[in-house]
Amino acid sequence: MRIAREMAVRHDLEIVGFDSAGVDEPTVREIAVAVDELLAKYPIPLRGIEIAEGGDGMPSRLVRDRVSGAGQSGPPATWIVLDKAAVANWGRPAGSIAGTGADRRGDDERPVYTTIVREFGRALDTAGNFRARQEAQRTLITESLRGGGGFGGGLLDPGKALVEGFTEVVLRGERAGSLATVLHGVLVKMAQVESTDSTEPES
Numbered sequence: 001m002r003i004a005r006e007m008a009v010r011h012d013l014e015i016v017g018f019d020s021a022g023v024d025e026p027t028v029r030e031i032a033v034a035v036d037e038l039l040a041k042y043p044i045p046l047r048g049i050e051i052a053e054g055g056d057g058m059p060s061r062l063v064r065d066r067v068s069g070a071g072q073s074g075p076p077a078t079w080i081v082l083d084k085a086a087v088a089n090w091g092r093p094a095g096s097i098a099g100t101g102a103d104r105r106g107d108d109e110r111p112v113y114t115t116i117v118r119e120f121g122r123a124l125d126t127a128g129n130f131r132a133r134q135e136a137q138r139t140l141i142t143e144s145l146r147g148g149g150g151f152g153g154g155l156l157d158p159g160k161a162l163v164e165g166f167t168e169v170v171l172r173g174e175r176a177g178s179l180a181t182v183l184h185g186v187l188v189k190m191a192q193v194e195s196t197d198s199t200e201p202e203s
Contacts, residue, residue, distance in 0.1 A: 001019055008048075010036070011035060013035075013046065014048030015048060015050070016050040016052070021051040023090075027112050030113050030116075031116055033113065034120075044191060047079055048077070048079050048080075049079065049080045050082070052081055052083070054083030059086035062078065062081070062122040063081050064077070064126055078126055086115075090111055090112050114171065117167050117170045121166035121187065124188065125159060128187065128191035128192075130159070132158075132186045132190035135190070136158035136159075136183055136186055139179070161183055162183050165180040165183030166184045166187050168184075170184075
């Protein structure tokens, strides 16, 4: 709980369910590392992180327009909600260096970090009011016409492609594919544009 509380204070987040989820210290540390790194690089109005019963079989989900537990006013609250059963089963993978953010080899070897990254990508899409999807669709169609690879069913789901592209770039850095790099850029750009628009003073 100390690690979770310190993370919450650093980023003005609410945390729910960490005290009753049976989550171990390395897992909480991985969550904190991911949140620290992502919010430092991609500032968005993330309101909180909750560990709760999932019910849908998914390890995580993004929740928007949730009423803040602290009763805070302002823009719609965006939460990352982690499935309690999934969190309880996440252990520190062999060979990873918990707390350093240095080893991002993939979903299977660092599931906690990867899950937070993926949901953060969805949060960026939400923060940009989903405006990145139109440009992503054009990019995916162009790539398809060139015979390039994609992200599975991403051509029919630009939102999914944006998240997968963002995740690949965060995990692999310069080793990420060209399509992932383009989609990552589109997602981040649109989130920043929306943020700038929302903070401009009224005339």
